[in-house]
Amino acid sequence: MRAAYVERLGPPGLIRYGELPDPVPGPGEVLVDVLATAVDPVDTLVRSGVFRTPLPFPFVVGRDLVGTVAAPGSGFAAGETVWCNSLGHDGRQGAAAERAVVPADRLYRLPPGVDPGEAVAVFHPAATAHLALFTHGGLRPGETVLVGGAGGNVGGALVEFAVHAHARVLATAAPRDHAHVRSLGAAHVVDYHADDLAARLSALAPDGVDVHIDTSGRNDLGTAVGLLAHRGRIVVMSGARDTPTLPVGALYMKDGSVRGFALSNATTAELADAARAVNDLLAAGALRPRLVEYRPLSATARVHRRMEQGELHGRRVVLRP
Structure with missing residues (x-):
């Protein structure tokens, strides 16, 4: 061969x-x-x-x-x-x-x-998104999710899975991607370059964010913890470009958590669970690249x-x- x-x-x-x-x-x-x-x-x-x-x-x-x-x-x-x-x-x-x-x-x-060609393009980002949201983020219906970098491949899959799970989705993205992210079901999309980004997101989620996932790798934990709801979860799924500062006191007072996640560490059972969810959305016409x-x-x-x-x-x- x-x-x-x-x-x-x-x-x-x-x-x-x-x-x-x-x-x-x-x-x-x-x-x-x-x-x-x-x-x-x-x-x-x-x-x-x-x-x-x-x-x-x-x-x-x-x-x-x-x-x-x-x-x-x-x-x-x-x-x-x-x-x-x-x-x-x-x-x-x-x-x-x-x-x-x-x-x-x-x-x-x-x-x-x-279509096999389209499907193979989404397997990796879609499985990543599913495991981040549910296996590691513990997302439940009715919760609020913040997806950072929702215009990307993983970000878009995060939005689709969260919406399908009946969660409320807030997203950040470049302005050129706002219409696309809204089409996936996000309730609000904010320009991630905005000077008052944290204030705008806080106004959109006055009770806090239950699951916070940033696909950019910036991992601004100070802002993320500030946005968390009581017992909110931050899922870290890419390496930081520098050493982020974690406000331990604020995280502690919110009963919050920060959890790392790499798809390469997923068990076969976790991968199979993600695969079933990916297949369900593919069959429904979603998760198109x-x-x-x-x-x-x-x-x-x-x-x-x-x-x-x-x-x-x-x-x-x-x-x-």
């Missing part, structure tokens, strides 16, 4: 596109013919060695795939359209190949009528380079074997 792989960790130029032996499924694994795979920021972190995780070499890069079952096994029938978003780390080979072996407990059926670029699998190295140089700007790139 042809695949995009590396023989050691390092820069994008180390990615090779060529022939590797077909993978052979073991017990509890399913062989999948790959239709499409997406490139995620975490793929570059694994390939470069920034995110340390056990890897076999030569190592096929990539986390997400959608494909068809090549041979029956582990409860899956040949020809079924399936997906996975947790390959390419913790000893598992990646998805950027013509064929992949997927553990059965990490493989999910794609709902009928859903805003902008998708399609490239051949041979372009993997170029796409990794573009991502690291900041050229994609929220665009999702889908690679096709």
